Amino acid sequence: MDGLVLHFLPGTITGLVFCLLLTHYCKGQSESVDSLQPIVARVGDDVVLPCQIKPSVDVSAATLEWKRSNLFVLVWRTGADFKRQKDPSYRGRTSLFPDELKHGNVSLKLSDVKLSDKGTYRCYVVEKNREMFVELVVAPGCSPVISLSGMDRDRGGVVLQCESRGWYPEPEVLWLDAEGHLLSAGPPETVRGPDDLYTVSSRVTVDKRHNNSFTCRVQQNNIHQTREAHIHVPDDFLLSSSSSADGIMGRTVPVLPIITGLAVSLAVSIMVILACVFFVWRQNRTKTKKRSRDKAEKE
Structure with missing residues (x-):
């Protein structure tokens, strides 16, 4: 039996080597x-x-x-x-x-x-x-952009809007505060363009929090891509935006700094414009009288 094995072993090894060489030659x-x-x-x-x-x-x-x-x-x-x-x-x-x-x-x-x-x-x-x-x-082709959309008088907060373009497939939009906690926001609005790319936008109402920093995160899990944008809302703006809620509680309602500034700027602009118009009219009237007087003297 051992002799039989020894007899066939060299032939088997030779065959294996031949197959390997043949495979390498073919490839x-x-x-x-x-x-x-x-x-x-x-x-x-x-x-x-x-x-x-x-x-x-x-x-x-x-x-x-x-x-x-x-x-x-x-x-x-x-x-x-x-x-x-x-x-x-x-x-x-x-x-x-x-x-x-x-x-x-x-x-x-x-x-x-x-x-x-x-x-x-x-x-x-x-x-x-x-x-x-x-x-x-x-x-994705574009990072999200955050803007101030307005104020929510009912909830006493500021409305932030986030928009991002050039996504495929349709992405997910998340809002987070400075600590990374998810904020409650409504369903995003999605528009698909002629190039088959999606534009998404989302709004969220925020109130005064630690650091007043907020993040809009747009992510596509299928391709493991995430884009973020950050915004910091000043304390004064958040306090002013909550004036309606303070009034309901019987507190003094502060005047919005932005509205006050716009009103003052508008009033000053109107006064400057009126002064300029009056000055030009006065100059023209003086010149007209002078020309009339000179003409009369010559005659």
């Missing part, structure tokens, strides 16, 4: 480089999709292909960009770094990123039979 120099972390870009930005061949070899004269699904993003042949084979949606927006090709750097520059550009890209060196895959995620 040639094929090598799949490990994919990198997804590349995140915003709509309208320029982005570089990395592709580095290792070990570094000169691929400037090789045939290089960048594809997304079945679309040719870029084809490099005989040392030049073969534009005729490029998909129309990518024409004028993709390029390589020619000086880096001799170092094996086949990275792709994609300009003016569009929402439709998202997906998996394949970098392929034909002669070397090497490829690499890069995932492009198109993220």
Whole structure:
């Protein structure tokens, strides 16, 4: 029995080695480089999709292909960009770094990123039979903007509005105070534009709190993207906005500093305008009388 095993063992090892060599021969120099972390870009930005061949070899004269699904993003042949084979949606927006090709750097520059550009890209060196895959995620285009929308007399607080554009899919909007506690706000308003991007806006009524600092957070969990904006509301403004609630409780109602300032400014402006008009009218009248008097003297 042992002799039988020893008899077949060399043949088995030889067969395994032959299979391995045959497999390697059939595959040639094929090598799949490990994919990198997804590349995140915003709509309208320029982005570089990395592709580095290792070990570094000169691929400037090789045939290089960048594809997304079945679309040719870029084809490099005989040392030049073969534009005729490029998909129309990518024409004028993709390029390589020619000086880096001799170092094996086949990275792709994609300009003016569009929402439709998202997906998996394949970098392929034909002669070397090497490829690499890069995932492009198109993220939000704009950070949120917070503005003072008005005052809520019933609740005695200030109304803040937050708006953010260029999202896909539809994002979530959260309001937080300085301690990170969620604030109660109504459902956000969402508008989808012709470019399929969403614009979201949300309002919240805030009152006097520690630091009077508030945060609007717009987030898209699917692509793990978050944009934030912060605002600090002065104490005087919050105290003034709660005047209606103080009046109900029998307290003295303070005058709004902003309204008072506007009234004073308006009154001063009117007085200045009237003074200017009177001055011009007086000057014209004096000149008219002088001309009449001179004319009479000459006659």
